[in-house]
Amino acid sequence: xxxxxxxxxxxxxxxxxxxxxxxxxxxxxxxxxxxxxxxxxxxxxxxxxxxxxxxxxxxxxxxxxxxxxxxxxxxxxxxxxxxxxxxxxxxxxxxxxxxxxxxxxxxxxxxxxxxxxxxxxxxxxxxxxxxxxxxxxxxxxxxxxxxxxxxxxxxxxxxxxxxxxxxxxxxxxxxxxxxxxxxxxxxxxxxxxxxxxxxxxxxxxxxxxxxxxxxxxxxxxxxxxxxxxxxxxxxxxxxxxxxxxxxxxxxxxxxxxxxxxxxxxxxxxxxxxxxxxxxxxxxxxxxxxxxxxxxxxxxxxxxxxxxxxxxxxxxx
Amino acid sequence: xxxxxxxxxxxxxxxxxxxxxxxxxxxxxxxxxxxxxxxxxxxxxxxxxxxxxxxxxxxxxxxxxxxxxxxxxxxxxxxxxxxxxxxxxxxxxxxxxxxxxxxxxxxxxxxxxxxxxxxxxxxxxxxxxxxxxxxxxxxxxxxxxxxxxxxxxxxxxxxxxxxxxxxxxxxxxxxxxxxxxxxxxxxxxxxxxxxxxxxxxxxxxxxxxxxxxxxxxxxxxxxxxxxxxxxxxxxxxxxxxxxxxxxxxxxxxxxxxxxxxxxxxxxxxxxxxxxxxxxxxxxxxxxxxxxxxx
Numbered sequence: 001x002x003x004x005x006x007x008x009x010x011x012x013x014x015x016x017x018x019x020x021x022x023x024x025x026x027x028x029x030x031x032x033x034x035x036x037x038x039x040x041x042x043x044x045x046x047x048x049x050x051x052x053x054x055x056x057x058x059x060x061x062x063x064x065x066x067x068x069x070x071x072x073x074x075x076x077x078x079x080x081x082x083x084x085x086x087x088x089x090x091x092x093x094x095x096x097x098x099x100x101x102x103x104x105x106x107x108x109x110x111x112x113x114x115x116x117x118x119x120x121x122x123x124x125x126x127x128x129x130x131x132x133x134x135x136x137x138x139x140x141x142x143x144x145x146x147x148x149x150x151x152x153x154x155x156x157x158x159x160x161x162x163x164x165x166x167x168x169x170x171x172x173x174x175x176x177x178x179x180x181x182x183x184x185x186x187x188x189x190x191x192x193x194x195x196x197x198x199x200x201x202x203x204x205x206x207x208x209x210x211x212x213x214x215x216x217x218x219x220x221x222x223x224x225x226x227x228x229x230x231x232x233x234x235x236x237x238x239x240x241x242x243x244x245x246x247x248x249x250x251x252x253x254x255x256x257x258x259x260x261x262x263x264x265x266x267x268x269x270x271x272x273x274x275x276x277x278x279x280x281x282x283x284x285x286x287x288x289x290x291x292x293x294x295x296x297x298x299x300x301x302x303x304x305x306x307x308x309x310x311x312x313x314x315x316x
Numbered sequence: 317x318x319x320x321x322x323x324x325x326x327x328x329x330x331x332x333x334x335x336x337x338x339x340x341x342x343x344x345x346x347x348x349x350x351x352x353x354x355x356x357x358x359x360x361x362x363x364x365x366x367x368x369x370x371x372x373x374x375x376x377x378x379x380x381x382x383x384x385x386x387x388x389x390x391x392x393x394x395x396x397x398x399x400x401x402x403x404x405x406x407x408x409x410x411x412x413x414x415x416x417x418x419x420x421x422x423x424x425x426x427x428x429x430x431x432x433x434x435x436x437x438x439x440x441x442x443x444x445x446x447x448x449x450x451x452x453x454x455x456x457x458x459x460x461x462x463x464x465x466x467x468x469x470x471x472x473x474x475x476x477x478x479x480x481x482x483x484x485x486x487x488x489x490x491x492x493x494x495x496x497x498x499x500x501x502x503x504x505x506x507x508x509x510x511x512x513x514x515x516x517x518x519x520x521x522x523x524x525x526x527x528x529x530x531x532x533x534x535x536x537x538x539x540x541x542x543x544x545x546x547x548x549x550x551x552x553x554x555x556x557x558x559x560x561x562x563x564x565x566x567x568x569x570x571x572x573x574x575x576x577x578x579x580x581x582x583x584x585x586x587x588x589x590x591x592x593x594x595x596x597x598x599x600x601x602x603x604x605x606x607x608x609x610x
Contacts, residue, residue, distance in 0.1 A: 060416045107595055110602040114358045114415055115554060119598065122551040125544075126591035133584060243547060247423060254420065283439075286431030293424025297417050298406060 011183070013314045017262055018179075025168055034164050035232065040272050041171040042229035047252040047264030048178045049221035054250075055259030056182055057214045058194030059109075062117040063124025064249050066104070067097040067219045069241030070127065071226030076143040076236035077136060086149045086157055086231055090170065093227025094220050100127070101219020102212075109211045112197075121243060128241045142237030146230060157231070167228055174224045179261060181217060190214055251289060254296045257303025262316050266304050327580050328459040334576015335569065336465055336534065339472035340366075340527050342568025344549040345556065346476055347523035349564040350483070353496045354516045357407065357418030361426040362549070363542030365521045368395045369528020371433060374444050374537045384447040384529070391529045392522035399521030403514050426543075433539035441536025468530050475526065476565040483561050492516065551594045557607020567605060 028037050046068050053059045071093035078089040108119045131137045138144070148157035157163045181187050192200045193207050201207050230236040239245065248271060256267025271289075278285045296303065302310060309316040344362060351359045359365075372391035376382040382390065402425065410417045450464035483489040495502040495509050503509045528542070535541055549568075556567030571590050578589040585592070597605060 060419070062419075107598050110598050111554070114352075114419060117416070117419060118358065118550040118554055119594070121547055122554065122591050122594055125547045125551075126588050129587040129591075133587075243543075247427070250420065250423075283431050283434040286427050286434070290424045290427030290429075290431060293427065294406070294421060297421040297424065298409065301413075301417070 013312070014179075014261060014316065017316055018175075021262065021265060022172065025171070029161075029164055034160050036272070036276060038164060038167045038232045039229070040269050041167050042225050042232060043249070043252060043272055044265040044268035045171050045174045045225035045228075046222050047249050047256065047268045048175055049218045049225060050249045051253045051258055051260075051264045052178050052181060052221065053214055053218040054253060055263075056187060056194065057190045057211060059211060059215070060113075060117045060250075061108070061120040061215075061218070061246075062250065063104075063120035063122070063127075063243070063246050064218075064222055065241050065243065065245035066124035066127040067101055067222035068226035068229075068245060068249075069131070069236075069238075070100050071097040071223035072230035072236035072240045073131065073137055073143065074223075075227035075230040076146040079149055079231065080143060080146045081136075083147075084149070085153055086151050086166065089149070089231065090224060090227040093230070094223035097223025097226065098216055098220040101216045101222075105212045105215030105219070109208055109215065121246065124241070124246060125243060128238065128243070131241055132238060137236070137238075140238065142235055142239075143230075144235055146234040146236065148231050148234065163232060167232060170224055170228045174221045175265075177217075178221060182261065186210070186213070248289070251293055251296075253303075255292060255303055257306030257309070260303065260305040260309055260316050263303050263305035270304070324458055330576045330580045331573060332459070332461065332465060332576070333579070334573045335469055336572070337575060338569040338572015339469050340531055340545065340568075341549055341552050341572050342476050342565045343472050343523055343527040343530075344546070345552045345564040345568045346479055346561065347520040347527075348549065348553055349556075349558045349561060350479070350523070351517055351520035352558045354492065354513055355403075355407065355411075355418070356415050357410075357422065358550075359517075359520065360419055360422035360546075361402075361429065362422075362521075362524050363544075363546030364426040364429040365395055365399065365524040365542070366528040366531070366545070367433065367539060367542035368398070368429065369525030370444070370532040370537045370541060371437075371528075371539075372525065373529040373532045374442060377444070384533075387532075388526065388529050392525040395525035395528075396518035396522035400514050400518040403517040407517070408510070408513075430539050430543060437539060439538065439540065441538035441541070444532040444537050446533040464533055468534065471530065472527070473569075475523070476568075479523070480561045480565065548590055551590050553604075555590075555594050555597045555604060557604020559604070560606045563604070563606025 025037065025041065046064070049067075050061065050064050053061055074096035075089040075093035078084040078092045079086065084092065104120065104123050107123065108116055111119055132139060148163060151157055151162065151166055155162050157166055189200065189205055189210055192203075193205070193210055197207050226240060229240070252267035252271045253264050254267065255270050256265065257263030274288065274292075275285060278288060300307075305316050344366060348359055348362055351357065369391045372394055373384065373387035376387050376390060406421060407418060410421060446464045450467050453460040453462040454466070483492060491502065491507055492512065495507070495512055499509050531541070552567055552571050553564065555571065556563040558564065571593065574593065575586060575589055579586040
């Protein structure tokens with residue numbers, strides 16, 4: 001897909017953008033409702049995970065909500081029923097979604113392109129039904145009143161400032177992981193597979209293996225996001241496993257710019273604020289989201305950051 | 317009377333429901349396969365277009381008091397025309413890009429269509445009466461067969477077979493298959509390929525609309541009726557493989573039956589059985605049962 005090619009030369013401008021992003025999230029809570037910002041960071045991380053797969057691996061997963069949602073249930077269960085500390089709950093959440101991603105990845109990489117999208121969508125629908133019927137998820141009610149707990153047994157996260165710092169730490173860790181992956185030799189091979197899988201194969205790379213690892217890593221980061229979100233809202237519900245959530249993360253990535261590092265973060269901020277401000281319009285939100293989809297696909301395929309990057313002629 | 321320890325009434329009842337669901341799976345996956353064959357895109361708005369078919373029946377009754385039969389003709393024409401418009405104005409600009417953009421566009425369109433209908437008609441379903449001819453049921457001895465359901469099964473089989481016949485056995489169909497293989501060569505022979513693509517898309521969408529009209533008296537007419545069924549149909553398409561028309565039809569009916577059977581044997585799994593079968597097919601024959609990928 002049309003992405004500015006990431007050169008391995010000086011990446012100073014990416015460090016500048018990274019510093020700007022951290023500065024924004026550090027200052028913003030003084031001006032904006034912190035819960036809203038935590039939501040943005042969780043979705044931004046989720047979109048980064050998705051983008052690792054689509055933007056850098058060329059794999060469109062249309063069922064990424066299953067990792068997000070599974071992690072949410074895992075974190076909520078660990079925290080509420082087992083009484084684990086938040087750091088272990090989120091770790092457990094990430095590991096659960098990683099395990100799921102490994103199984104789903106093994107199946108989905110057996111087909112390419114459009115089939116890959118359909119298989120991931122179908123599998124996530126299956127996961128949705130499983131969660132709907134399994135008793136521990138609380139069915140339609142979800143797991144409510146999840147305690148945020150004491151971080152390292154010391155810091156009480158029911159305080160929003162502490163929670164904010166925790167979410168920010170998880171977000172930065174996840175983002176840094178994706179950043180590192182993209183610039184690693186592994187990431188370069190992944191991009192080669194995106195551009196021309198046959199060629200990568202003929203150069204001796206086991207492309208299936210690379211795709212599977214990318215899928216698992218994406219599931220891991222999505223799980224960090226999903227687990228953290230369950231703690232922020234003290235709730236794990238079916239909404240996070242539903243296919244509409246998978247659609248939303250695609251939209252976030254598309255709006256921000258797929259194949260860019262910072263695009264998903266911007267996209268998540270745009271979509272989450274849009275949902276916030278349009279919330280009173282009810283189902284018009286769906287219509288607006290659909291319109292944004294259509295406009296992005298027809299006229300604005302590079303996304304916000306993609307356009308800025310091509311103006312600056314630097315990969316962001 | 318019992319078969320394998322299951323009351324035969326329940327068994328045949330569920331098999332019938334399975335066959336009904338299978339009729340819709342077959343019609344929808346057939347439309348998807350026809351569109352995919354020529355346009356190389358997965359029509360994500362197929363479920364929304366199926367819903368539009370059901371609404372076309374409902375609204376033509378409300379507004380113009382047109383009956384079921386008129387709706388059966390009108391709905392595919394109207395919805396197909398809207399489809400042609402979508403293809404001419406939007407999809408046509410995406411053919412040169414990655415195929416995933418077509419999927420994303422049609423997904424966005426589905427959101428718009430479903431959102432608009434939900435704003436206008438709410439989320440709850442609206443009943444649509446069974447046409448008078450098909451009121452009542454026939455006693456088959458081992459079970460009661462509602463006439464309308466029998467009609468749906470027969471009609472969808474006929475439509476599926478007719479579509480298969482046109483594509484596989486007529487000259488028009490041979491153009492279509494040739495254009496699937498090599499559009500530029502077919503164009504060089506003087507066939508208007510862009511128009512053929514538009515009509516194919518309209519036809520595939522029309523099939524979804526017919527399915528919608530037929531579904532209206534069975535399921536209720538509601539804005540989200542196509543949203544969940546289309547995901548199951550995607551699984552059906554992955555199982556059958558989109559390479560063959562007959563494959564789409566057979567796997568549609570077959571999986572409907574299996575789903576019905578699961579409802580009797582192990583009801584908890586009836587929602588997921590098709591996805592489980594998809595997983596097994598992917599493990600054993602990744603190209604799909606009738607597929608010939610690569």
